[in-house]
Amino acid sequence: MNDEHWTIGRMCEEFGVTPRTLRFYEAKELLSPVREGQKRLFTRRDRARLKLILQGKRFGYSLEEIRQLLNLYYINDQQATQISRTYELGQKHLTAMIAKRDELNEAIAEFQEKLSWGEQVLASKGVKKAAE
Amino acid sequence: MNDEHWTIGRMCEEFGVTPRTLRFYEAKELLSPVREGQKRLFTRRDRARLKLILQGKRFGYSLEEIRQLLNLYYINDQQATQISRTYELGQKHLTAMIAKRDELNEAIAEFQEKLSWGEQVLASKGVKKAAE
DNA sequence: GGAAAAGTTTACGTTCACGTCAACCGGTTG
């Protein structure tokens, strides 16, 4: 009800997931909604994390990997002795993301080549393209 | 033995997968090695497809999705009546790849921001960075 | 105030992507 708290139903509606999924993520310690009696109430923090979780999934990370990565987003929550280590891991993650993007760019370029090659085949056979 | 044929063992060594994986991919019709008696012999085509399969996995695609996508890479193998449709699907895939790259770029930018913010926290606390 | 809606826990089921035996075949090598 509160401006800063959302029920499981509203969360599901908004993010296109099922209640089971959110409870599962809580069990795996990816989310940590507060309780009002029995009911879960998801916070602003949970929403931010869920966005990152779903994004991570789209990029092919496992939930366990995502759980680790989420910590990198909350450096300020860490123990002083751990911050430096977290920062290093963050750098590594950044490097990995960039590498992934570069590989994706290459894949895009190669696929574009294949496609334009296929386009020529279509033309030579006199087949109409969708846009014509 | 032949220059254009590779045993399952050599394939595994080269691509860092297990025999089980390659047999599984064959069962799912992602690969189609020829036979020399009982033995599988993987072709140049299989190698190209395997590269794409492993790449697809890194980008978070399921094997079934990858199977579909692989067909887009072999337009010339299609029936004339199907080529046009395949080409359209190829365009869609290209669009999706580009969207994914853009999302990845945004994620990279946001994470970089978080990181440099964490860097400031480190500095303010007088914690040494790894590179210093 | 009584039904329906929304939430809860518990627990077993399912799909995907392989892992892990067991039992077998066919070269080759000491």
Added chain:
DNA sequence: CAACCGGTTGACGTGAACGTAAACTTTTCC
């Protein structure tokens, strides 16, 4: 020729990421 090495086919096992059904409480709505 025995003993491996590399390959084969079943077939059952497994971890991840949920789905699904049952049985129950709590809110909401008319």
